[in-house]
Amino acid sequence: MTERTKKLLLVGGFIFSVFAIAFVLYFLFFKPAPPPATVEETGAEIFTGELPISLEGQIVRPITEMGETSTGLQEADTIAKGGLTQTTQLTTSAVYNTVLSGDGDKINYYNTADGRFYTIDESRNVVALSQTQFPNAETVEWNKDSEKALIEFPDGSNIIYNFGSEQQVTLPNHWEDFNFSPVTNEVIAKSIALDPNNRWLVVASDDGSSTKSIQALGENADKxxxxxxxxxxxxxxxxxxxxxxxGIDRNVIYPIGKNQENFKGLVVEGLNFDSLWSPSGKQLLYCVTGDYSANKPLLWIVDATASTMGDNRRSLGLNTWVDKCDWSGSSTVYCAVPLELPPNAGLQRSLYQNQPDAIYKIDLTTGKSTLVAIPAESTSMNDLQVSEDESILYFSNDSGQLELMRLK
Incomplete structure (x- = not known):
């Protein structure tokens, strides 16, 4: 190739490069924009329908498109329909030890601000159960009719107060961990003497007239x-x-009878056993934590009479603690279930006390768990109490204030 040919090719390549660069610059910066696309108006709203039902106790996440308003926010229902649901705040301060009143329509509670007990209905009508004050009450247990309260104080003193007669009975200071009988006018407690050989489970009449020791505790009182x-x-x-x-991930729980009966042990799959009796006492709802549930709390149901103890044990598939549940009738349970629980949450519950909850309804006849509602304002839900007609759910929010949600 001659020197002249090389120069011609070089000049030609330069000219081609200039034209190519000019074309690219025109396409990027000077070409007119295309006309806007035409959108055909159909007049139809796009939505996904209702939240699906959880058939095996799996936590169902809310579908964000359902019921959205023009602002893109999901509209909350006034009555629970399986999605976001409005709640009504009944108290401005924190309340404790809530329980349904004897008529099943109101809620009794203890107010730490003034040390008094009150009852409140769904219309926010508040009535003091007594003008007597009980400052700094530590724990409160209610009897079967919600007419008496067993109150423990930080200094170890214990009393039973009758709101009807406005009389009180003093119990020994070395008694603790009380529970009222659901059928008789009695209480059970742990009598913790200095000598382990004198530590007993005791049953006493709630007027203080009689006491009976029923089971030696020894060094096992905390168990x-x-x-x-x-x-x-x-x-x-x-x-x-x-x-x-x-065994590994298995524990045996021994029921204790009032008359030293020899009940069969209850085998549970996990640790941190806690339980809640059915209204009839025929079944026991409980939660345990184990490797099989990624150490999250898991609900179980089991038969639990003297003759059926341990029969028909089955998991309900919901990861929550049993004290966040409430029975409504013999075959229905309502539970607050955390929307998110990481692995090992059952081993360190205090870290997840304020996790936002959703409400599930468990039909024990079919074993089906159904999402009932998610509070419109995210909150943890504790101390659940369902009214006798299942129309109202009372609960304490993560600030301790009393709220209600309408189920019907």
């Missing part, structure tokens, strides 16, 4: 939890099995 069954058969549970009797 016994009082929980009097509605059929008057079991009064407490003992977690005293050794590792050879239990």
């Amino acid at each position: 016994v939890s009082v929980n009097w069954s509605p059929n008057d058969q079991v009064v407490a549970f003992a977690q005293t099995a050794n590792s050879t009797q239990s």
